[in-house]
Amino acid sequence: MSTSELRASERPVAPDPRLPRLPWPALLAMSTGGFVTVMTETLPAGVLPAMSADLGVGQSAAGQSVTLYAVGSIAAAIPLTAATGHLPRKPLLVVAVAGFAAANAITAVSPSYPLTMAARFAAGLVAGLLWALLAGYARAIVAPEQRGRAMAIAMTGSTVALSVGVPAGTLLSGLVGWRFTFGLMSVVAVALTGWMLFALPRLPGRTDRARTPVRRVLRMPGVAVVLGVTATFVLAHNILYTYVAALLEPLGLDGRTDTVLLVIGLSSLVSILGTGVLIDRYLRPLTIASCVLVAVATVVLATALLGSTGRLAYAAAAIWGLGFGGAATLLQTAVADAGGPAGDIAQSLLVTCWNLGIAAAGLAGGLLLDHAGPTALPWSALVLLAAALAITLGGRRHGFPGGGDRSSG
Template structure:
């Protein structure tokens, strides 16, 4: 006997549906804590990059040449390189909140000394000290942001925590430079010290406690490097950051042959604003599309380098603005992508892996300054984008090859 068909209205009736388990709403992101960490990244990048905007006044006040004053940026990077791995290893068992507060307090002290220093050696010592705490802070931020959210929220939490660094580059440094022109470079560093003091209070109230490595021995660096995927991510970090900074450090030299030497600030602003768009997109997509986004970052930055190379060959400056927008889209979310990738690959050894990534990142900045300068002196500005293209081809190949470990597909 055939079963009679039920009307569609009855098929949709709640009484005829098998009830499933209630779906718990996804927890909200801890915005106050993540924004406090983002502000920590803002302070870090502002402290690092601000001398570039105030170099003439800084060098005149300290009685040294601009090249000597420029070493304040180099010493900061050297401090970060020197500190990231050993400080992360030594402090691994300490509570994360206490350690992060110490790092931000270090910025307050270093910037205060920079603002008040009457001598060049003392200023350089303060800059090196700022680099030391920066190396520690960057190694802490990623693990902290991931440690206070659910696994499904880790990518978005990282994106929020890293937004401050992009805001610093796109808006903070130009604004700080403008403020320094109105009030003096020392007042600007003093303001950064005040912000750091206020941030310690904010973090004290907003950050949840996060323990260190309770009862676990520190994983040796060599062993971390042997974890599948870690070396892959570090290789991509080194080549990608080196390519970006060969272009970014000498962007004024790239624009001069195109008659745009007076438009450097506009080009940097386009890069910065485009980077903000990239950060927002990364935060929305990273938890499911990390591999695709990393490949896209390499491709976009390569396209920007290619357009700049073509503009230099054709001696036309108009395409550079489009290249700057593409450049920012490729670079803006890179830090979040790479830190997430190395955290996923390293697992419990994440703190050491993050310190290795911070070291690779700062090495890329330091080597780019030297290598880019040599290329500029011996081969001219046209050599810079082509060198960046070679490095990005390597980064792209390693990323694509990291399908099993490092940059696995999540789609």
Template sequence: MPTTDPTPTHPEATHPETTHPEATHLRATHPHTPPQQKKLPLAGLLALATAVFITSLTETLPAGLLPAMSADLVVSESATGQTVTIYALGTALTAIPLTAATAGWHRKRLLLMAMAGFAAANTVTAVSGDYTLTMAARFVAGVAAGLAWALLAGYARRMAPVHLQGRAIAIAMAGIPVALSLGVPAGTYLGELLSWQAAFLVMTGLTVGLLAWTAALVPDYPGRPRGATPPMLRTLRVPGVTPVLFVTLVFVLAHTVLYTYIATYLTDLGMSGSTDAVLLVFGAASLVSIWIVGALIHRRLRVLTLAAVLLVGVAAALLAVFSDTPALVYAAVTLWGLGWGGAPTLLQTAAADAGGEAADAAQAMLVTLWNVAMAAGGVIGGLLLDLAGTSSFPWTILLLLTPVLLVTLTARTHGFPAVRPGAKQ
């Protein structure tokens, strides 16, 4: 999932080539500019990557545990799928107001509070046998994510020299594909070996370890002065911001419709024993994707974004037509991971570029829409499951990706330009 920081980046982190009137009007600088360094602070960035890993895995872990959770909570699988929806709703409802309310807080304090929230919510989820209590715990986890996603990417940017900020974000965002490639399959396997509750308790243990790591090795940064947050609605008038937000909303929706119910989808294909292997393939491809994006994003953001949409579209087409062939299902999942893995970094960077000096406001809206899409994907996927069955998922993805591709293609001046601001050709 993408992240945003309510604190502005230092002046060198912005692009002087971005001269949109609204972006210029919203210009703001920060008095606390960290000294330039030549290397990335890997210990701190890896801690942020671990925080991203925990938030991503907490959100998506039910996808691999859906049948077992459903049986123990005595509800349908579509109802259990709403544990992903309620998490995303918690984030969507709180990301912007929490960003504003905590703008002046020191960053480390905020990160520690957010991760403590995850530890508490995952513990309650593990010990709960009641569906209502589980949903409440998942909502609290989503609120904690609203805090975490509001600062992680900006935190990474502030820890790095200007010319390495894109790579710093890629390192922090690597927690997402690691969660998908290792976390979800491992959680699924642990759920099958022991119980789904054990998987959530392991998450609590990881979070407690991260709290100590963060306290010891992650640098602190001040918050933003009160009243310095740019108006959200005015940011929408900055050229390029709206196309990026639209692509984010619909692309994430398309992905979530299938991913939330991947275990159920594979069961209907007769591959119920392959869920962990399929998720491992998906996550490994996602890791390759984020490596490619990290290496090329500075100059090839538009090409990479178009490739991401097309790869996921081809994957959906394969699943729609050839899902009766396991080898082609694995091929489709590989393409899906290659397309999706770098998407958080691509979309977040596109929002920052389009917003210019209003990048923090643009990314706050991106976080909110991302989680609206996650919530909507769980609901729509559940409705499709009940009304049309899992075979409708790939066709729904293809339908949703059509406007995503069109908007990405047409937003070539602002939003997804051929040449990024500040990129040397």
């Protein structure tokens, strides 16, 4: 970060009349893109019984639609971002959203399991590219003092999808069928392409065609630190989130999973709103607080399991959401700062780490659940969160710098 940016980051984040107005139509279009992405990723989890029956396969086989989506994102994020770095950003982002429209439309009408899985993999491919594009785009179209706030706005759609979109989509699927819901997501994606064509400012790709090798990006001060926090934090979160129904069953709340998830989601909305206000000045304290809050939530959840106290699960859910809601924005901002001119490659590395965490959590959490029971899940997550916190604290100079060290990230 340059000296001028460092001085800017040390100013109060109160509205400055000298700053340009935030490009709200463009940022809200990006936020809607995040909403479509997360809805496409997670909707199968809420419609598995109907989806599996319609496709003539078991629920475990239908559940691989989520796994294939994650695999597609892992496979695409780094190579697609590197290969398209010189291309103009606007048409590339529009093409990615159009990819969601096509993939969801195929999923809605597919008569066979293999075709549905192919569509899900294709959706994951465009998701890997879209997530790597969104953060850099949002930061590039605002003043340096507004980058964190712009990132938070662009990321709000993903939190809205998790908090209210997925429950609403599951309810809608129960009323009119899962195929109609996927078809509706396709229509939203088509409308979004038009919105983006109208609202997004033009943004060129890299002016130099020389690609920064991934190994060089990994060696940049701070990048590996942020990726380490991402991997441990996301793995911990998803060990709990993926198997939340199994965690709630011993508490007599197996019929209340949707309510607990709603509490997490609404609390996450509060978190990301607060993150948007404070991130430009308090990135490091907010990241530390995020790790601590989710760790506290795991302890409360573990205590609830030991005492079979269902009410504590709601308290854990509220604390959990407060810690998790702003995490994606914090980590993407940190890796963008650390990556500098190679920020798009750094973002693709973060997207890869995030999806690896999701995939690994499904495997690790399943093994823990089968061999040690649900009480092992929060304690295992706590160990990972302690590691994430330790890496964050150790990244004071690079990765998560504080105060005057912000420029070294």
